[in-house]
Amino acid sequence: MKYTVPVLYLTLAISLLFNTDSSAQQFPYKNATLPVEVRVKDLLNRMTAEEKAWQLFMIPGDLDHREPEQYKHGIFGLQVSAAAQGTENTQQLLRYNTTENALALVRKINSIQKFFVEKTRLGIPIIAFDEALHGLVREGATSFPQAIALAATFDTTLMKQVAHVIAMEAKVRGIRQVLSPVVNIASDVRWGRVEETYGEDPFLTTEMGVAFVKAFEQMNIITTPKHFIANVGEGGRDSYPIHHNERLLEEIHFPPFIACIDRGGARSLMTSYNSIDGTAASMNEWLLRKKLKEAWGFSGFVISDASAVGGTTVLHNTAQDYPTSGEQALNAGLDVIFQTQYKHFDLFSPALLGTTVDHAKIDEAVGRVLKAKFELGLFETPYLSEKEVEKLIDQKLHKKVAREAALKSIVLLKNDNVILPLKANISTIAVIGEEAKEGRLGGYSGKGNGVVNILEGIKQRATKQTVVYAAGCGRTSETFTVVSGQYLTSNNSAGLAGEYFNNLDFSGNPALKRNDERIDFHWTLYSPDKVINNGYYSVRWSGQIQAPETGSFKIGLEGNDGFRLYLDDKLIIDRWGKQSYSTSLVDYAFEKNKKYNIRIEFYEPVGNAHIKLVWDVGVPNDWQAKIDEAVNVAKKADVVIITAGIDEGEFQDRAMLQLPGHQEELIKQVTATGKPVVVVLVGGSAITMNNWIEEVEGIVDVWYPGEEGGHALAQVLFGDYNPAGRLPITFPLHEAQLPLIYNHKPTGRGDDYNNLSGLPLFPFGFGLSYTTFAYRNLKLEKSEIASGQPTTLSFSITNTGTRDGDEVVQLYLKDVLASVARPVLELKGFQRITLKAGETKNLTFTITPEILKMLNANMEWVIEPGNFELLIGASSRDIRLKAVLTVKP
Numbered sequence: 011m012k013y014t015v016p017v018l019y020l021t022l023a024i025s026l027l028f029n030t031d032s033s034a035q036q037f038p039y040k041n042a043t044l045p046v047e048v049r050v051k052d053l054l055n056r057m058t059a060e061e062k063a064w065q066l067f068m069i070p071g072d073l074d075h076r077e078p079e080q081y082k083h084g085i086f087g088l089q090v091s092a093a094a095q096g097t098e099n100t101q102q103l104l105r106y107n108t109t110e111n112a113l114a115l116v117r118k119i120n121s122i123q124k125f126f127v128e129k130t131r132l133g134i135p136i137i138a139f140d141e142a143l144h145g146l147v148r149e150g151a152t153s154f155p156q157a158i159a160l161a162a163t164f165d166t167t168l169m170k171q172v173a174h175v176i177a178m179e180a181k182v183r184g185i186r187q188v189l190s191p192v193v194n195i196a197s198d199v200r201w202g203r204v205e206e207t208y209g210e211d212p213f214l215t216t217e218m219g220v221a222f223v224k225a226f227e228q229m230n231i232i233t234t235p236k237h238f239i240a241n242v243g244e245g246g247r248d249s250y251p252i253h254h255n256e257r258l259l260e261e262i263h264f265p266p267f268i269a270c271i272d273r274g275g276a277r278s279l280m281t282s283y284n285s286i287d288g289t290a291a292s293m294n295e296w297l298l299r300k301k302l303k304e305a306w307g308f309s310g311f312v313i314s315d316a317s318a319v320g321g322t323t324v325l326h327n328t329a330q331d332y333p334t335s336g337e338q339a340l341n342a343g344l345d346v347i348f349q350t351q352y353k354h355f356d357l358f359s360p361a362l363l364g365t366t367v368d369h370a371k372i373d374e375a376v377g378r379v380l381k382a383k384f385e386l387g388l389f390e391t392p393y394l395s396e397k398e399v400e401k402l403i404d405q406k407l408h409k410k411v412a413r414e415a416a417l418k419s420i421v422l423l424k425n426d427n428v429i430l431p432l433k434a435n436i437s438t439i440a441v442i443g444e445e446a447k448e449g450r451l452g453g454y455s456g457k458g459n460g461v462v463n464i465l466e467g468i469k470q471r472a473t474k475q476t477v478v479y480a481a482g483c484g485r486t487s488e489t490f491t492v493v494s495g496q497y498l499t500s501n502n503s504a505g506l507a508g509e510y511f512n513n514l515d516f517s518g519n520p521a522l523k524r525n526d527e528r529i530d531f532h533w534t535l536y537s538p539d540k541v542i543n544n545g546y547y548s549v550r551w552s553g554q555i556q557a558p559e560t561g562s563f564k565i566g567l568e569g570n571d572g573f574r575l576y577l578d579d580k581l582i583i584d585r586w587g588k589q590s591y592s593t594s595l596v597d598y599a600f601e602k603n604k605k606y607n608i609r610i611e612f613y614e615p616v617g618n619a620h621i622k623l624v625w626d627v628g629v630p631n632d633w634q635a636k637i638d639e640a641v642n643v644a645k646k647a648d649v650v651i652i653t654a655g656i657d658e659g660e661f662q663d664r665a666m667l668q669l670p671g672h673q674e675e676l677i678k679q680v681t682a683t684g685k686p687v688v689v690v691l692v693g694g695s696a697i698t699m700n701n702w703i704e705e706v707e708g709i710v711d712v713w714y715p716g717e718e719g720g721h722a723l724a725q726v727l728f729g730d731y732n733p734a735g736r737l738p739i740t741f742p743l744h745e746a747q748l749p750l751i752y753n754h755k756p757t758g759r760g761d762d763y764n765n766l767s768g769l770p771l772f773p774f775g776f777g778l779s780y781t782t783f784a785y786r787n788l789k790l791e792k793s794e795i796a797s798g799q800p801t802t803l804s805f806s807i808t809n810t811g812t813r814d815g816d817e818v819v820q821l822y823l824k825d826v827l828a829s830v831a832r833p834v835l836e837l838k839g840f841q842r843i844t845l846k847a848g849e850t851k852n853l854t855f856t857i858t859p860e861i862l863k864m865l866n867a868n869m870e871w872v873i874e875p876g877n878f879e880l881l882i883g884a885s886s887r888d889i890r891l892k893a894v895l896t897v898k899p
Contacts, residue, residue, distance in 0.1 A: 039389075040133075046384045050377050056132060058083070062376045063362035065134065066340070067355050068313065068348050084130050086346055086379055087137035087187065090119050111149050112183050116399045119184035123392045134380075135388040137232070142176050142188035143206055143454040144716070151179045152408040152717065153451050153458035157192060158694045159419035159713035161208035161738035162777075164818045165842045166221040172415050173225035175408045180231055182402055184394045186386050187232040189280060190454075193219040193266035194237055196695075198749040199739055200246025202662040205452050205694020205714065209738025210751045210774060213837045216266045223274030232382060235270045237282030237315060238291060238302070239263050246748065247663050249283035260865055268306060277310035277382055281344065283318050283325075290326045292318045293335070298343030311345040311378040319347050320357065324535045336361030341368065345375040406459055409718055416715040416722030418816075418842075421735035422708075422778040429649070429686050429707040431729025431780060436648045438476045441465050442640045442680065443653030443673075444484040445692045452694055452714030453659045459717055464653055464690065467720025471728050480643040483633040485657050487671040490564060490595065490624045493555065495527035497627075499605070500553030506608070509550045512543045514613045516550055526551060529610060529623035545617030551610040557600035557627055566595035567610065569621035576609040588615065595624070633672045637679050644680045651727070652677055652706075655692035667698040667745055674701050681705040690723065696741040699771065711735070732780045734816035734842070736885070741772035752886040753833040775820050775837070775885035781811030781847065785819075785882060785890035794896045797859070797873045803880055804854045805891055809845035818842050821855045822886065823862075824879040826894075830867050835886055855880075857895060875899040 038044055039053035054062075060083040070089035110118075119138050127133045140146060144160060145153040154160065154172050163169070180188060192206040193215050208215040223233045240263045243250025254263070270276040279302070281291040291297060292314040302308045319339045322329040329335035336347060336358035347358055361367055383389065422430070432439070441464070449463035462470075469477045500507040505527035509520035521541050529551060537544040555577075557563065567573045571585035571592050583594045600606070612621050644650045654673045658664060668674060681687050681702070688708035691697055703709070710733070712723050725731040742750045744766060752774040761768030784807070791802040807817060821839035825832040838861045843851060857880065862873045875897045883889035 042390050046381055049384050050380045053132065053134075053380055054373055054377055057376070059363050061132060061134070062372055063359065064355070065376050065379045066346050066362060066372070067358070068137075068139070068346055069352060069354070070316075070350060071352070078125055078129060080352075081125070082130055084126055084132070084134045085136055087139050088122065089140055090115065090122060090138045090184075112151075112399045112402055113396060115148065115183050116394045116396055120393045127392045133389075135383060135392045137187050137383065137386070137388070138184050139187035139189060140180065140185045141454045142180055142185070142190045143192065144172075144176075144452070145456060145458070146176055146180045146183070146185065146188075147454060147456040148179075148183060148185075149457065150402070150459055151456050152176070152412050153455055153461065154412050155415050155419045155716040155719070156205050156452035156455075156694050156714035157208060158196075158205050158738060159715060159735075160415060161214060161218050162421055162711075162713065162735040163415065163418040163842070164214070164736050164738075164820075164840050165418055166217050168415060168418060169218050169221040170225050171411055173222040174229070175411050177226045177229045177231050179402070179408070180226075181229055182394075182399050185231070186388070187234065187278065188226060189234045189236065191219055191222045191233070191235060191270075192237070193235045193270060194239075194241060194282075195262055195266075196242070196739055197262075197751060198242055198246035199667065199696040199742070200664050200745070200748060201242040201695075202248055202658045202664065203242070203453070203660055204696075204739065205658060206454065206660075210740060211738065211753065211837050212262050212265045214738055214840070216269045217840075219266045219270050220274040223270045223276045227275035227277065230386060232277045232310075232386070233270070233274070234278040234280050234313065235267055235276050236280035238267060238279050238312070239282060239286065239297060241282035241284045241291075243284060245663075245665075248661055251285045251288075253287055256869065257865060260869070264301075271306065271308055271310075277385070279308070279310070279312050280348075281312060281314050281318060283315055283321055285326055290318070290322045290328065292344055293322060293329075293338035293342040295342040303343055309378070309381075311375070311382060312343065313346040314339065314344055314348045316348050316350055317354075319344070319349075320354075332357035333360035333364070333366075337364075337366040340371060340375065345378050409459070412716050413718040413722055416712075416718050417725060417731050417733075419713055419715065419735050420722060420726050420733045421711040421737055421776075422726075422733040422780075423691075423711055423772055423776075424703070424706070424709040425778055425780075426707045427686070429688060430710075430727060432649060432727055436475055438478060438647040439468065439472060440644045440647035440650045440685075441468055441477060441479045441653070442482045442644065442650060442676070443655075443690075444481050445653035445655045445690070446479065446651075447481070448655075449717075449720070450655065450692060450714055451716065455714075461717045462720035464712075464720045464723055467722070467724035468651065468727065470721070471724035471730075478643050478646060480640040481636060482640040482652070482676045483636045483672040485655055485670045485673065487633055488629055489631055490566075490593075490626045491629050492528060492530045493565075493623045493625055493627075497556055497558065498528065498553055498608075499556075500525060506551040506553040506610070509552075510538055510542050511548045511550075512546070514546070514548050514615055516548055516611070529621060531619065531621050533614070533617075533619040546615055548611070548613035549621075550612075551608075553608060554605040555608040556603055556605045558602065559627070560600060560602040562597050562599045563625055563627050564595040565598050565623075565625040566593065567622065568593040568624050569612070570614065570619055572613055573621060574611040575623075576607075576611075578607050579609075591620065593624070595626075600627075633675075637672065637676050640676060641679050641683060644683050644685050647685060650680055650683075650685050650687045651690060652680060652687060653690045653692060656695065656697060658693060658695055664695070665745070667696055667742070668701065669697060677702045678705065688727070696739055698742065698744060700743060703771075711737075729780065729813075732813050732815035734777060734779055734818060736775050736777040736818045736820075737772055738774070740770045740774045743767065743769075743771045753836050755831045755833055769887075773885050773887040775818070775883070776887070777818065777885070779811075779815050779817070781809055781813040781815040783817045783845070783884070784808045784810045788882065788891040788893055790880070790893045790895060793894070794898055796898055797875065800859065801857045801895065802854050803857055803882075803893060804852060805882060806850050806852050807843070807845065808850040809847055812847050814844070814846045816842055816844050817884070819853060820883050820885065822881040822883065822889070824881065825864065825874075826877040826879060828864060828874055828876070830865070832864060835881070837886070862897065873897060
């Protein structure tokens with residue numbers, strides 16, 4: 011119910027007149043019978059500048075061994091870690107650690123909340139927040155398939171179930187805000203954070219995002235869709251600057267956020283690290299105030315990504331210092347500064363407490379935070395029930411949902427000669443690859459609640475077969491390593507003596523002298539030390555080096571040239587000219603324990619420095635031996651399952667998309683045995699396969715399948731479950747095609763290269779089944795409609811195979827003629843259905859005005875008259891039925 015201002019004050023006056031509770035009369039904000047707006051206004055009027063400032067500051071971790079007095083003004087919230095069970099020692103409270111069980115966490119949060127509610131002047135409770143991308147990042151919490159895998163299910167009903175379970179497990183632990191979901195569009199699969207997204211399509215991302223958000227918000231847990239906005243830039247690089255025009259943002263990047271707010275009820279958003287048209291997202295007034303808060307009417311609060319506000323000082327170079335960056339952010343419409351340490355408050359306190367930020371904007375931001383805390387009921391019920399969480403501890407209550415999610419997410423990419431499901435007459439199965447044992451869960455994951463890896467899953471299912479295993483070679487192929495400090499000495503200390511100069515030629519006296527235990531530095535955001543220029547310096551390291559054994563070894567430097575390496579005063583590596591990033595190694599004969607003089611010289615004139623001292627001492631380099639072992643194991647089997655994976659994640663973008671390490675050689679040499687091979691891919695993004703795809707019979711993508719992934723894959727391999735996952739991203743043939751998305755706008759010439767097709771390896775929406783489906787009898791209720799009228803598209807689907815299975819039916823739209831260029835194809839609907847062998851079902855899609863609208867040349871959302879192709883298919887490249895709908899003028 012909404013109240014006008016006069017009604018609010020009348021309500022307050024009546025309440026005060028008849029309420030006999032003295033505390034309620036004294037503090038109306040504590041009166042739960044009053045409207046939230048009244049309570050917020052009353053509390054704001056009682057707050058000091060310091061108390062307001064601390065409501066706009068959030069951190070992970072805890073009291074950091076500080077006296078509680080330092081939190082006397084309160085704080086927005088904390089990413090609370092668990093302490094020892096039953097502790098009441100406030101100084102031990104908030105050290106970030108997610109490995110304690112749920113009961114310890116509940117007691118911890120209760121203890122913390124007790125301090126803020128009972129020991130601070132106004133008793134404003136905190137919001138305990140956490141990550142929950144595909145499961146709460148806590149001990150004992152269920153780990154579901156990674157977000158990209160959940161998108162591959164094309165099943166919003168399942169997504170609601172998964173989100174509901176995560177929300178339950180969060181709420182019982184006292185987590186009242188989750189920094190999830192990621193509803194960015196994965197427009198380039200080189201981006202390391204593709205795994206966290208729902209893929210490349212705005213419609214699929216919207217539907218999955220809304221399903222996730224709604225489940226949490228209905229349980230009164232605040233969701234924080236992120237990252238606002240478009241934090242993948244050119245080259246697929248994380249948080250790179252974007253220069254998207256407003257049309258692209260409105261058509262592709264904004265829709266999931268708008269829907270999560272309007273349909274899902276999201277009460278918070280997180281900004282991205284990148285800049286948009288030259289202004290960082292966290293202080294972009296056009297984005298935060300004009301679009302989000304004014305145009306969209308967002309009434310929740312906006313938080314920065316961790317340390318993003320200070321990024322304008324050390325990255326974007328648009329703020330001279332931290333107070334200025336805080337001022338810019340708060341004035342632009344940011345509400346809460348998210349930092350990583352308590353002490354960072356001091357960096358922004360001049361902005362939070364000074365006169366450079368309009369006090370009305372401070373009050374607005376604080377009001378949004380307080381509104382959320384009142385809506386969460388924290389003032390009335392700040393403490394958690396230990397009895398509720400005790401029911402949850404050590405009980406694997408949600409594995410059934412985790413298993414179903416994993417099953418539905420698995421995508422069958424290739425199945426030549428019907429190698430899958432595995433034949434009943436197979437007696438020996440070889441499982442090869444480190445991935446089979448690792449049980450990786452993906453980014454932003456907890457430990458899971460009893461993770462079943464691939465090898466375990468296959469062994470438990472293969473009751474009539476013998477399963478043999480070889481690790482093979484993994485994702486990494488280490489040929490050299492950083493020289494440990496134990497082999498370096500200087501002045502009787504471990505490591506080398508470093509001399510740092512604020513010039514490029516080592517002239518004059520060094521500005522800094524220190525001992526560096528090992529040479530392995532990445533000075534990207536900052537200089538080596540506060541006394542050293544950021545981006546214009548040189549360093550000389552000197553001392554002695556000794557090898558643990560006698561032999562000829564490779565030694566050298568890796569990093570940004572220029573660098574030089576001297577051994578016993580002889581120059582052995584010289585890349586002094588600044589050109590690129592390189593690794594330079596030379597062979598050198600060492601005698602065991604003999605000391606050799608070593609000197610390294612390095613300079614960096616523009617910043618972003620990398621330098622490592624490396625050698626191959628102690629590096630086994632045994633990848634071929636591991637492949638040989640795998641080949642021998644494969645020869646003993648009737649069929650081979652090779653597990654292979656990729657490395658990715660936040661700030662781990664991939665320039666090349668092939669399997670890393672020597673995994674491709676592993677596949678080639680195993681297939682050369684003549685044994686039938688199925689490759690199981692583990693990872694959250696696209697993989698190129700040109701070097702080996704024709705040599706294997708089967709390919710299955712399990713993404714990061716969650717804690718029940720091993721069981722789920724085994725069910726698919728043995729035919730207990732018919733796979734029906736679909737790709738939410740496009741798999742390219744080669745990196746040269748990138749970015750490659752299905753819903754691009756028409757080109758001025760063509761899509762192909764003169765030496766490569768423009769088509770993908772696997773298109774968006776693709777996925778195979780153990781059965782087949784026939785699409786028939788397409789009917790359009792009305793082939794002509796007036797603008798704004800709905801109509802219905804109906805058709806039938808028959809399972810024409812011999813196995814029961816799911817089909818993911820996809821509705822695409824093509825605007826035949828428009829006033830501005832429209833995508834060549836747009837997903838506008840999908841349904842995942844189950845059909846028994848031989849069964850037929852009739853399906854319908856309602857063609858609503860929302861599906862047909864477009865952004866015209868005047869940036870207005872309209873439905874233009876003309877023809878629209880309605881396309882029904884099994885993927886974006888596999889269209890089975892087509893109808894033409896005409897919208898009359």
